[in-house]
Amino acid sequence: MKRLSIVASAFVALALAAPARAQGPGSGGDPVKGKVVYERYCLSCHGELGNGAGEFAEWITTKPRDYRQGTFKWRSTPSGSLPTDADLDKTIRDGIYGTFMPTWYAIGEHNRRDVIAYIKTFSARWKTDKPQPSIVIPAEPPYSDASVKRGRAVYEKSNCAQCHGQDALGDGPSAHELKDDWGNPIVPYDLTQGHIKCGDTGSDIYRVFITGLNGTPMPSFTDSISPEEAWDLVHYIQSLSALYPKNYGPAAAK
Amino acid sequence: MTRTAKLVTTACGVLTTIALLAPPRAGAFPAFARKYGLRCTACHESWPKLNDFGRAFRDNGYQLLMGKDDTIFETPGYWPVSVRITPQYTYTQVTNQPTDQGTKNLGSGGVGQVGMDLLMGGVLFQNVSFLVVPTGFAPDGAVFLESAWVRFDNLFGTSWANLKLGRHEVDLPVSAHRPWNLTGTPYLIYSFHANGSASNYDMGENQWGVEYMGHDRGSLNRVAVSVFNVQNSPGTENFWSTPGLYGHATHEWTFGSGAVSALKLGVFGSYTTWPTTSFTSGGTPIPGTGGNLYPSEKIGGEAQVWFGPPATPLHLIVVFAHGEDDKALIPNATQNGTFNGGFAELGWTITLKNLVFFRYDLCKNSQQGDPTLPQDLNDQNAITFGWRHTFQFSNRSEYALVAEYSTWQTMGMGANGLNTRTNQYLVGIDFAY
Known part of the structure; x- marks a missing residue:
């Protein structure tokens, strides 16, 4: 029993022999260790140079992110800003639905933090810029038929159908002409699938309207729609498939 | 130094040189890698042992659950088939063997006699997965079906309801089909029984039956229960003629920082039966006629600790179990036979391309069924260690140099009651495509 206690004590001591706790999700990683994490999990798509040209990249249609420009689609920060570490952690943790970017939840916080530190070494922008503060997402109003109806009006007013189509199937008139910032053809998302690439909660969808998706033709609507309209639009999108979580409050969000 | 030892040394030297000069680059089911574009290292701590991501992928029914799993999203040319072969030089020496010329040490070795695993698996449709593994194909031509199952995943929309048939x-603490070592020394505790037991049940051998499995996100909490018919018993042919039950539950803690990156604790147990009578034909039991079933039991625990950076961990695995075989299974027994055993394994992924590992297996009878026998009769222990250097890995294939040694001692089971020791040396190329 005494031996067992010694072993248990030693183990607890080792587990607690931790460096100072990082500030938040994704922060405080070690880029040297992150390079190994990157080579283990990321390199086949994002490439050795972080240019999105890994050995698998040419076989897939949604091209892997080129990290060298410091341009990221999924952010909580305003259009044009770098993402926060928590944003990057969310993308890595939850993956991007409908693409070959899987959920890396299972690899653990430790690995994710280190690889985020390494990803930042690909662009000098991380040395000169800082992420702007995350946008403030107002409390979600209740999901209702009236809200859905107003959301449809916002969809039309904002000309969403030009790319996403009248029925939001991703087949609008411009759908086949779109390219991302790197010149790769890009297809507007079919919003009826029941999943949104960056997350299915109401706040996830709201965030996309306000921040836009940097590097893609999806703009920020922060100057053209009000927060109320943005929530109505969220509810309209959520009405398109029974799979969307509706009125999914922030407390329940992943 | 014997001539054979010199040859082994020379071969090791040559292959080591090749390893050092070859372009650097690791995998087990490359068809998955080809489908999802992930390197072998994404799922394997060091091939073939799975890492957390690989376990989650397996537990999800070979799915990433990101909308790209269904076969409809695969290119028509995709074929979910992989092969794994290990051309190797193996030398095996067994001590204290009875021969007409007296008690001798016997040795044999050579290149060849290797078999092949043909791995076919993946998803049939979203949340319906399968695995078929014919194995063998060695020069004797024997092929048998190691795995053949279909699994219904995420029933009722929850990862806690998966059914395999x-x-x-x-669901072993450490897969018997994914050991780091390639020598013939298995995890001894999986197949160990009380001395003399007729039961041939081996936890590491695949069984025909049904498995319920459930897990949470990331498979940090897992539970699996299998109900099956024990293979290779005289009653095997009748599906429930020799029933068995196995269960396993684990919980894993991951730490955001510190010297210990993860800790997993688990419990497992099995209750299996074995016939003691059967009809015979020419003295050979007739399949399906086994009767008078008696039980064998094992119950144990596991602890796994990952030290250091989780991407290149030092992985310590400790598995221990207590077992008991009914006295009816043991000749001349007046009491049940009991035993204790387990193994401790240490694997260090030094780099993504280099792994060194060490394992110590120990199984000891704690009570002989026949109390007149020495208590240590048929006790077993083994030491296995080796190095694996992966030359190249991609999202298509992998090949690696393996160099191993194992020594396995069995007490009192050689000629004239002497102990026997099996020494095995192995150098080979392990590849999968």
Whole structure:
């Protein structure tokens, strides 16, 4: 029993022999260790140079992110800003639905933090810029038929159908002409699938309207729609498939 | 130094040189890698042992659940088939063997006699997965079906409801089909029974039956229960003629920082039966006629600790178990036979391309069924260690140099009651495509 206690004590001591706790999700990683994490999990798509040209990249249609420009689609920060570490952690943790970017939840916080530190070494922008503060997402109003109806009006007013189509199937008139910032053809998302690439909660969808998706033709609507309209639009999108979580409050969000 | 030892040394030297000069680059089911574009290292701590991501992928039914799993999203040319072969030089020496010329040490070795695993698996449709593994193909031509199952995943929309039907490996603490070592020394505790027991049940051998499995996100909490018919018993042919039950539950803690990156604790147990009578034909039991079933039991625990950076961990695995075989299974027994055993394994992924590992297996009878026998009769222990250097890995294939040594001692089972020791040396190329 005494031996067992010694072993248990030693183990607890080792587990607690931790460096100072990082500030938040994704922060405080070690880029040297992150390079190994990157080579283990990321390199086949994002490439050795972080240019999105890994050995698998040419076989897939949604091209892997080129990290060298410091341009990221999924952010909580305003259009044009770098993402926060928590944003990057969310993308890595939850993956991007409908693409070959899987959920890396299972690899653990430790690995994710280190690889985020390494990803930042690909662009000098991380040395000169800082992420702007995350946008403030107002409390979600209740999901209702009236809200859905107003959301449809916002969809039309904002000309969403030009790319996403009248029925939001991703087949609008411009759908086949779109390219991302790197010149790769890009297809507007079919919003009826029941999943949104960056997350299915109401706040996830709201965030996309306000921040836009940097590097893609999806703009920020922060100057053209009000927060109320943005929530109505969220509810309209959520009405398109029974799979969307509706009125999914922030407390329940992943 | 014997001539053979010199040859082994020379071969090791040559292959080591090749390893050092070859372009650097690791995998087990490359068809998955080809489908999802992930390197072998994404799922394997060091091939073939799975890492957390690989376990989650397996537990999800070979799915990433990101909308790209269904076969409809695969290119028509995709074929979910992989092969794994290990051309190797193996030398095996066994001590204290009875021969007409007296008690001798016997040795044999050579290149060849290797078999092949043909791995076919993946998803049939979203949340319906399968695995078929014919194995063998060695020069004797024997091929048998190691795995053949279909699994219904995420029933009722929850990862806690998965049902597998067919021949499958039970959810062991460490897979018997994914050991780091390639020598013939298995995890001894999986197949160990009380001395003299007629039961041939081996936890590491795949069984025909049904498995319920459930897990949470990331498979940090897992539970699996298999109900099956024990293979290779005289009653095997009747599906429930020799029933068995196995269960395993684990919880894993991951730490955001510190010297210990993860800790997993688990419990497992099995209750299996074995016939003691059967009809015979020419003295050979007739399949399906086994009767008078008696039980064998094992119950144990596991602890796994990952030290250091989780991407290149030092992985310590400790598995221990207590077992008991009914006295009816043991000749001349007046009491049940009991035993204790387990193994401790240490694997260090030094780099993504280099792994060194060490394992110590120990199984000891704690009570002989026949109390007149020495208590240590048929006790076993083994030491296995080796190095694996992966030359190249991609999202298509992998090949690696393996160099191993194992020594396995069995007490009192050689000629004239002497102990026997099996020494095995192995150098080979392990590849999968």
